[in-house]
Amino acid sequence: xKDLIQAFTMLGTTYVIPAAMAGLIWxxxxxxxxxxxxxxxxxxxxxxxxxxxxxxxxxxxxxxYIGAEYGGSIPAILIRTPGTNSAAATVIDGxxxxxxxxxxxxxxxxxxxxxxxxxxxxxxxxLLTEPLARIALAFTPMSYFALGILGLSIIxxxxxxxxxxxxxxxxxxxxxxxxxxxxxxxVSRFTFGLPELLGGIxxxxxMVGLFAVSELLRQSGSKGLEAAGEIxxxxxxxxxxxxxxxxxxxxxxxxxxxxxLMPGGGGSIAAFLSYNEAKRWSRYKxxxxxxxxxxxxxxxxxNNTVASxxxxxxxxxxxxxxxxxxxxxxxxxxxGLLPGPRLFEKNADxxxxxxxxxxxxxxxxxxVGILILPLCIWLVNRPRPYLAAxxxxxxxxGIFTINSSVIDLxxxxxxxxIGYIMLxxxxxxxxxxxxxxxxxxxxxxxxxxxLLSGGDHxxxxxxxxxxxxxxxxxVFVVISVVREVREARAVRRAAPxx
Amino acid sequence: MNKDIxxxxxxxxxxxxxxxxxRQIARSSxxxxxxxxxxxxxxxxxxxxxxxxxxxxxLIVARPVGGAAxxxxxxxxxxxxxxxxxxxxxxxxxxxxxxxxVPALALLIAAVALYEGAQPSWRLAIVAVLGAGGFWLxxxxxxxxxxxxxxxx
Numbered sequence: 001x002k003d004l005i006q007a008f009t010m011l012g013t014t015y016v017i018p019a020a021m022a023g024l025i026w027x028x029x030x031x032x033x034x035x036x037x038x039x040x041x042x043x044x045x046x047x048x049x050x051x052x053x054x055x056x057x058x059x060x061x062x063x064x065y066i067g068a069e070y071g072g073s074i075p076a077i078l079i080r081t082p083g084t085n086s087a088a089a090t091v092i093d094g095x096x097x098x099x100x101x102x103x104x105x106x107x108x109x110x111x112x113x114x115x116x117x118x119x120x121x122x123x124x125x126x127l128l129t130e131p132l133a134r135i136a137l138a139f140t141p142m143s144y145f146a147l148g149i150l151g152l153s154i155i156x157x158x159x160x161x162x163x164x165x166x167x168x169x170x171x172x173x174x175x176x177x178x179x180x181x182x183x184x185x186x187v188s189r190f191t192f193g194l195p196e197l198l199g200g201i202x203x204x205x206x207m208v209g210l211f212a213v214s215e216l217l218r219q220s221g222s223k224g225l226e227a228a229g230e231i232x233x234x235x236x237x238x239x240x241x242x243x244x245x246x247x248x249x250x251x252x253x254x255x256x257x258x259x260x261l262m263p264g265g266g267g268s269i270a271a272f273l274s275y276n277e278a279k280r281w282s283r284y285k286x287x288x289x290x291x292x293x294x295x296x297x298x299x300x301x302x303n304n305t306v307a308s309x310x311x312x313x314x315x316x317x318x319x320x321x322x323x324x325x326x327x328x329x330x331x332x333x334x335x336g337l338l339p340g341p342r343l344f345e346k347n348a349d350x351x352x353x354x355x356x357x358x359x360x361x362x363x364x365x366x367x368v369g370i371l372i373l374p375l376c377i378w379l380v381n382r383p384r385p386y387l388a389a390x391x392x393x394x395x396x397x398g399i400f401t402i403n404s405s406v407i408d409l410x411x412x413x414x415x416x417x418i419g420y421i422m423l424x425x426x427x428x429x430x431x432x433x434x435x436x437x438x439x440x441x442x443x444x445x446x447x448x449x450x451l452l453s454g455g456d457h458x459x460x461x462x463x464x465x466x467x468x469x470x471x472x473x474x475v476f477v478v479i480s481v482v483r484e485v486r487e488a489r490a491v492r493r494a495a496p497x498x
Numbered sequence: 499m500n501k502d503i504x505x506x507x508x509x510x511x512x513x514x515x516x517x518x519x520x521r522q523i524a525r526s527s528x529x530x531x532x533x534x535x536x537x538x539x540x541x542x543x544x545x546x547x548x549x550x551x552x553x554x555x556x557l558i559v560a561r562p563v564g565g566a567a568x569x570x571x572x573x574x575x576x577x578x579x580x581x582x583x584x585x586x587x588x589x590x591x592x593x594x595x596x597x598x599x600v601p602a603l604a605l606l607i608a609a610v611a612l613y614e615g616a617q618p619s620w621r622l623a624i625v626a627v628l629g630a631g632g633f634w635l636x637x638x639x640x641x642x643x644x645x646x647x648x649x650x651x
Contacts, residue, residue, distance in 0.1 A: 182534035217580035385614035
């Protein structure tokens with residue numbers, strides 16, 4: 001109750017509402033632009049958060065994430081091109097409804113289901129992350145070291161089918177994190193005499209380079225898209241439609257929660273899983289693929305639930321389970337906020353602001369989503385070369401928000417090139433980001449623990465939390481390796497048959 | 499050549515260079531048992547080992563799990579195209595401190611749009627100028643962000 005009152009007080013005394021609105025609008029616009037995923041939309045706005053207060057910055061990013069999930073469904077329905085990966089399942093019935101002249105109804109169902117999914121995900125976020133705050137005080141350097149190891153152990157789940165490539169990406173990420181001043185002895189490492197590198201390479205630069213610049217490079221030369229056509233008016237579902245889509249929305253919420261909690265799950269997997277489950281449990285199976293309202297409700301509820309639920313492992317353990325959560329992690333790091341259990345103890349206002357801002361953004365979607373639709377359609381109809389040029393200008397200008405440094409620009413462009421090569425050679429991004437973020441945590445806490453014990457590694461076995469986390473890491477890795485070996489065998493068995 | 503074999507070779511070289519970099523790390527009187535170069539040395543060896551594994555996997559497994567394909571003409575074309583876009587961005591970084599943020603950004607917008615297939619026209623020029631002006635208003639005037647300062651203006 002005390003927290004609830006504090007949350008409402010926050011609305012009047014901070015910039016939570018403007019940040020939530022700005023993030024929501026930007027998220028819907030970014031999400032509506034085909035090829036600009038939720039994480040790219042967030043990465044584009046990430047540099048701006050540098051000059052903001054921590055609460056507003058985190059609210060802005062979280063609201064952007066929420067908005068992008070809805071925005072992605074707009075081109076999915078209107079031009080059969082999902083704005084974000086997680087809107088891919090919405091294309092199936094959404095575009096079919098548009099062809100039947102029911103685009104407004106499809107957009108209304110998408111918006112309504114997204115809001116319900118977001119609210120459900122947000123409720124789970126508040127309920128599930130709160131208890132973890134109680135164990136915050138028990139964390140020692142050994143526990144933090146083990147937590148970092150647990151974070152790195154989820155690489156297997158984030159490697160997109162190749163554990164080896166995930167491990168390589170993570171190793172490179174940790175290598176990047178070693179640039180700068182050594183946390184224990186104070187000597188400089190890999191700085192090449194540049195004072196700008198003494199503080200290390202900021203994760204934000206790596207994120208903007210990997211997510212935003214590499215995506216622009218990948219899309220270079222791609223053809224224009226179908227025009228979205230005339231302005232459409234959103235038609236929210238009536239009572240009968242709401243009853244009809246209720247079950248599909250519930251399925252979407254449950255699948256979305258499960259996938260959001262799983263590292264590497266993500267909105268697109270949740271959307272397709274929930275679409276299949278909704279079809280399986282529907283009384284109107286024959287309508288799926290032919291403009292089914294349930295076929296839009298389930299994936300949209302699912303991917304919006306994922307947006308909130310994926311923040312649970314991030315806030316609880318500091319482990320980003322998706323690209324978008326990784327960018328939000330970047331937002332926290334920019335302000336010196338260490339994600340994980342201590343965030344609740346030391347920066348409760350940020351966590352509370354995140355909850356409040358996410359709630360404001362979710363509820364506001366109902367109005368903002370309707371009002372902003374004409375602008376989104378206008379933008380989707382713009383020629384691709386102009387859009388690409390403006391987005392590129394935004395990235396290059398935004399970088400100067402951080403340090404006004406040309407070296408930062410060079411780092412972002414170089415990282416973008418590396419990211420593009422990683423895309424071409426199918427190396428996953430997220431393990432690299434994890435390496436950059438978790439590397440310093442693992443190294444500094446490992447060395448601090450050894451300083452405490454006088455070099456005796458037995459200290460890690462004297463800490464209950466550390467043992468638990470290390471055992472969990474081993475279990476995680478073993479399960480992932482077994483799964484990958486099985487998948488590889490299945491592929492080999494299928495190859496001769498094909 | 500297989501993409502994974504090529505990647506493995508490049509990664510081996512990176513690991514070697516990184517290891518050489520660890521030799522340049524100075525010693526400190528505040529140093530602990532692990533040392534400032536402890537983790538970097540482990541990382542260099544780990545990356546080299548993983549790179550060798552990647553190469554071996556590509557050579558042994560007939561159909562690589564990671565979906566690696568041969569480096570073909572299309573790959574080269576895409577890569578060259580991306581490098582072109584990066585070169586434009588690099589050009590912006592060089593030109594901006596000379597001619598100023600707004601003119602450089604206008605040139606960048608025009609160059610990227612042309613590179614992405616827009617036709618030279620008055621519309622392109624207007625978009626470039628208005629776009630650069632809009633960014634100046636937003637970043638410099640509204641947010642107070644210091645953009646590259648000019649030698650000439």
